[in-house]
Amino acid sequence: MSAQAWFLAALVAASAAALLMLAQWGWSSWSTRRWLAERTSGRLQPSQETTVLGGARVDLGPLETFLLRANITWSRRRLTILALLIVGTLVLVGISRGPVVLLVTLFFVVTAVAIAWRVRFQKQRQIIHEELAGIIDGVLRNIEAGRSLEHSLITAFDEASPVFRPLVFRLRNGVESGREYTGLFEDFSRLYRVPALIMVAIALRTSSRFGSSIRPVLQQVASSLRSQQELRQEFLAATAETRFTAATFALLPPGLAAYMVLMNDDYADLLLNTSTGHNLLIAAGVLQVLGMVVIWRMIQGVGRG
Structure with missing residues (x-):
């Protein structure tokens, strides 16, 4: 990155920090006034x-x-x-x-x-x-x-x-x-x-x-x-392997995707900066959500009272 880009990023971060501090101060003042009003009305x-x-x-x-x-x-x-x-x-x-x-x-x-x-x-x-x-x-x-x-x-x-x-x-x-x-x-x-x-x-x-x-x-x-x-305990013990497999299938694809993007810059640029990569991300996201829904429906009754 060039010096101008670093300066722009630092300026954005400083502006965000200032806005965050201002919002925190405003929320604190508003919540204090609201708390006092509620206490006063509660006494009346x-x-x-x-x-x-x-x-x-x-x-x-x-x-x-x-x-x-x-x-x-x-x-x-x-x-x-x-x-x-x-x-x-x-x-x-x-x-x-x-x-x-x-x-x-x-x-x-x-x-x-x-x-x-x-x-x-x-x-x-x-x-x-x-x-x-x-x-x-x-x-x-x-x-x-x-x-x-x-x-x-x-x-x-x-x-x-x-x-x-x-x-x-x-x-x-x-x-x-x-x-x-x-x-x-x-x-x-x-x-x-x-x-x-x-x-x-x-x-x-x-x-x-x-x-x-x-x-x-x-x-x-x-x-x-x-x-x-x-x-319930017998049922949990009998389905422990199934629940572990379901959790692994639900969490492993996003974890592998994040690891590949972080470790391979060329792959990340191709995936994040091209239209083909965007289409792949959209398709992967839709399939991942559908897979998680299917897995959730399969184990929905496990461990419930």
Whole structure:
């Protein structure tokens, strides 16, 4: 590259850094004012909750739901800074390398983010499946010790993994305020796609409505959950090779393409700077997406509750 090109690239990078700092300052000022306004209005008005049949239900926004499912505890400010950095990097790649490289980079970034989120989400679901039967046993032990059902639920879930903390927090508030709390288990089951929690909610609602003993129902639920967990583990062990092969087939072609472009400059120039190379990239991208969709459909039921 000539000195003029290096100077232009440095000027673009400096301008992007200045815009990023300005956007960060503006976002920080706006978020601070919004936080103060919300705190002020919250003191003047009572807190609002979504009530269904007199019960305690909480609605989360799409961003909060997306982060909570993957156990991402980043603040909005940190997420905004990360998004601005990614956008700034993509803009620099587009200016310096062209739209084709920009699309390829965007594909890799989106794929990496989706895979990372999916792995964290599945880890949360696995923890819930593994601990739910033991939590129900803890509820039964607390009931046999003379505690009420509500306090037994709070104690058992409070001693579980941090993944249950949102449920424990809302469950405690619902019990202390005397509201119907069984709907919280349904919300939590939909959040992490765990149908087993629906069984717990039905058992609690049946006991409270008809006055029957909760212990036989919870014992049956715990036994059923253990049977499901054993079948799930056997199924995962039997399909481990298939799932590994599917992941390899999905990730190996993009990885090999990136390696070849980075290690061979002539190949990269031919692929990125000619119309034939652009057509090959488009065809490869379409086939890769179709292949990933087919593989995903083939293993869609693996590891689910």
